[in-house]
Amino acid sequence: MEAGDITDHISRRFNKDLEDLRSAVLTMGGLVETQLSKAIAAIVKGDSALGLEVANDDYKVNALEVNIDEECSRILATRAPAAGDLRLIVAIIKTITDLERIGDEAEKIGFLASQLAVMDRPSDSYRELKNLGNHVLQMLHDTMNAFARLDVKASIAVVREDEEVDAEYDAINRQGITFMMEDPQNIKRVMNVTWVARALERIGDHSKNICEYVIYMVEGRNVRHTDIIKSAIHSSD
Amino acid sequence: MQKLRQKVILGHLALLAGGALVGSLYDQVLIGLLVAALLGLGWHVRQLLRFEQALRDRHFGSLRYGDGIWSQLYSRFNYQRSQSKQYKKSYRQLLKEVRKSTNAMPDGGIILNRDFEIVLCNKAAQRLAGFRRHQDRGHRVDNILRDPAFGNYLNAGVFDKGIEIRSPTREGGWLLCRIVPYGADQLLLLIQDITERRRLAAMRRDFVANASHELRSPLTVVSGYLDTLAEEEDIPAHWQKPLMQMKTQASRMNKIVAELLELSRLEGAGAAPTDEIVDICGLLAAAKKSLAGRNDIPKIDIQCNSRAQLHGSTAEIESVIVNLMSNAIRHTPVEGQVTMTWASDRDGANLSVTDTGIGIEPEHIPRLTERFFRVDPGRSRDDGGVGLGLAIVKHVLERHEAKLQIESVPGSGSRFACHFPPGRIVAAEPVPIAGSSSI
Numbered sequence: 239m240e241a242g243d244i245t246d247h248i249s250r251r252f253n254k255d256l257e258d259l260r261s262a263v264l265t266m267g268g269l270v271e272t273q274l275s276k277a278i279a280a281i282v283k284g285d286s287a288l289g290l291e292v293a294n295d296d297y298k299v300n301a302l303e304v305n306i307d308e309e310c311s312r313i314l315a316t317r318a319p320a321a322g323d324l325r326l327i328v329a330i331i332k333t334i335t336d337l338e339r340i341g342d343e344a345e346k347i348g349f350l351a352s353q354l355a356v357m358d359r360p361s362d363s364y365r366e367l368k369n370l371g372n373h374v375l376q377m378l379h380d381t382m383n384a385f386a387r388l389d390v391k392a393s394i395a396v397v398r399e400d401e402e403v404d405a406e407y408d409a410i411n412r413q414g415i416t417f418m419m420e421d422p423q424n425i426k427r428v429m430n431v432t433w434v435a436r437a438l439e440r441i442g443d444h445s446k447n448i449c450e451y452v453i454y455m456v457e458g459r460n461v462r463h464t465d466i467i468k469s470a471i472h473s474s475d
Numbered sequence: 476m477q478k479l480r481q482k483v484i485l486g487h488l489a490l491l492a493g494g495a496l497v498g499s500l501y502d503q504v505l506i507g508l509l510v511a512a513l514l515g516l517g518w519h520v521r522q523l524l525r526f527e528q529a530l531r532d533r534h535f536g537s538l539r540y541g542d543g544i545w546s547q548l549y550s551r552f553n554y555q556r557s558q559s560k561q562y563k564k565s566y567r568q569l570l571k572e573v574r575k576s577t578n579a580m581p582d583g584g585i586i587l588n589r590d591f592e593i594v595l596c597n598k599a600a601q602r603l604a605g606f607r608r609h610q611d612r613g614h615r616v617d618n619i620l621r622d623p624a625f626g627n628y629l630n631a632g633v634f635d636k637g638i639e640i641r642s643p644t645r646e647g648g649w650l651l652c653r654i655v656p657y658g659a660d661q662l663l664l665l666i667q668d669i670t671e672r673r674r675l676a677a678m679r680r681d682f683v684a685n686a687s688h689e690l691r692s693p694l695t696v697v698s699g700y701l702d703t704l705a706e707e708e709d710i711p712a713h714w715q716k717p718l719m720q721m722k723t724q725a726s727r728m729n730k731i732v733a734e735l736l737e738l739s740r741l742e743g744a745g746a747a748p749t750d751e752i753v754d755i756c757g758l759l760a761a762a763k764k765s766l767a768g769r770n771d772i773p774k775i776d777i778q779c780n781s782r783a784q785l786h787g788s789t790a791e792i793e794s795v796i797v798n799l800m801s802n803a804i805r806h807t808p809v810e811g812q813v814t815m816t817w818a819s820d821r822d823g824a825n826l827s828v829t830d831t832g833i834g835i836e837p838e839h840i841p842r843l844t845e846r847f848f849r850v851d852p853g854r855s856r857d858d859g860g861v862g863l864g865l866a867i868v869k870h871v872l873e874r875h876e877a878k879l880q881i882e883s884v885p886g887s888g889s890r891f892a893c894h895f896p897p898g899r900i901v902a903a904e905p906v907p908i909a910g911s912s913s914i
Binding site (some may be wrong): 257260262263264265267268269271272275321372379383386387 | 605607610611614615617619622623625626641643646690725
């Protein structure tokens with residue numbers, strides 16, 4: 239009886255450790271979401287102070303990554319998790335790398351926002367960047383929700399959403415080329431806009447990666463580099 | 476009850492007596508008794524098994540009829556069962572009503588357990604913050620509502636105030652989240668949509684800022700010409716006094732506009748910077764020095780009881796000191812005294828300004844920091860006050876996470892104390908003066 243109690247206790251501690259780890263990843267996700275939304279606001283409003291704030295706050299994201307990474311190593315070393323638990327840890331180690339990169343992209347956008355703020359602003363206040371930004375932000379939000387709820391369906395939806403983002407990115411590039419050909423004076427600004435769009439597109443890719451880890455974590459299938467639509471049909475069989 | 480018991484006992488005795496009687500006919504009384512007892516036992520066992528079977532199959536109809544004490548047992552059982560069914564039904568009805576009303580609530584409500592895991596949430600929470608009522612049960616609330624500010628609020632565990640966060644579902648939307656602990660260790664998270672409220676506040680702020688800004692240029696022209704006119708020598712004597720008055724009023728208006736602009740700047744800004752170190756004692760001394768040589772004011776005394784310094788904005792803290800000091804001087808007779816104190820302890824530090832002036836009636840104290848609030852509406856502002864000083868003090872202190880505490884006894888004086896939390900205080904060790912470091 240006593241022995242049973244102890245095992246129960248240990249596994250409960252273990253459960254709590256895993257649950258705390260998952261919460262820490264989501265906390266990091268929340269921070270990254272806030273960083274991205276601030277960076278986009280800095281672009282749209284031309285707020286250089288806000289942009290620099292985002293750039294300066296990136297260290298918080300990095301610090302969280304290091305902490306979670308250490309905690310993962312600790313759990314791997316002391317608990318030797320198996321099956322679902324192991325997949326969870328592996329997925330978390332990969333997820334935080336992508337989240338950290340999203341943080342870096344947000345930092346880049348914040349910095350570019352502070353540069354764009356002092357240049358001439360187009361009359362539409364970067365509407366296309368705002369649209370792309372909100373799209374990507376929504377994607378990241380859905381990704382973290384899918385991670386929180388271990389929701390495979392939502393993950394697949396996000397992975398498909400990435401194609402839309404890529405298309406929007408292409409459109410912005412094409413538009414930028416037109417602007418540059420019209421008037422070479424635009425080149426400097428359009429180059430910065432292109433960098434921002436590129437960073438947003440990368441964030442979309444990182445979100446997609448995280449969703450793939452969620453699918454891996456829940457179903458134990460590796461859907462990376464495969465046709466997700468086909469595998470989705472496969473899973474519903 | 477008594478009757479039933481008698482009946483049962485008598486019945487069983489009669490059975491045994493009958494057995495004994497039949498046995499005695501064959502001279503086997505004991506065997507007769509035994510047979511009767513076995514018969515009785517067998518019958519009871521049969522009834523018992525039937526009862527158990529009926530319960531297991533939930534076939535309660537067969538329990539309607541029974542014999543002897545069993546019939547009583549069955550009917551009692553059936554009665555209680557129908558009773559509890561009825562209770563259940565009424566509870567279910569009640570629960571349905573409660574759920575309906577919580578779903579009709581315009582504010583989001585989420586019940587959390589002590590680990591911040593979602594127990595229940597209503598429809599508004601789904602609409603406002605993107606919770607899913609069934610899917611999210613058991614998840615930690617900060618896993619879904621991931622704003623870092625909200626996470627910090629949860630972990631800090633101090634729930635006397637709410638927190639404003641961006642809406643995760645609506646672009647540009649704002650939510651006020653508030654935790655209300657109840658019961659043993661349950662928490663209720665209330666979520667309110669404050670987008671409109673914030674928009675109105677921003678509109679008001681922008682209006683005040685724009686209006687003050689627009690007033691500035693005409694005022695500069697007016698006061699510029701007034702200055703030139705006042706210096707003119709051949710102004711008729713009867714124009715001298717009106718000119719002087721116009722000049723005074725114009726400079727007062729300038730001051731009001733400047734303070735309004737400062738106020739709207741403070742309102743729009745977030746927390747005060749933490750990378751600047753403020754030397755309070757130095758500021759106090761400077762404030763006293765700026766009034767040196769005036770003999771129409773009360774005596775000013777500075778007590779610097781702490782070497783602690785403050786993280787914050789020097790210019791803003793200076794305006795707090797100057798405002799509090801000039802208020803104290805204005806309301807204290809020449810023979811009185813104004814004491815400015817800086818002291819620190821483990822709970823933070825206090826900057827206080829105490830005077831021996833006219834004091835404030837208690838009912839006015841809560842309203843003192845309102846803009847343009849006057850204790851005595853009949854009194855003119857000839858003493859030079861604009862009416863925005865304490866409002867500025869309040870906003871500066873808010874930016875420094877500090878609290879303003881006002882104590883006053885009418886007729887004998889007031890004390891304005893600013894309490895700064897420990898997080899804003901630089902420990903009392905001597906701090907190298909900026910610029911004098913060796914590198």
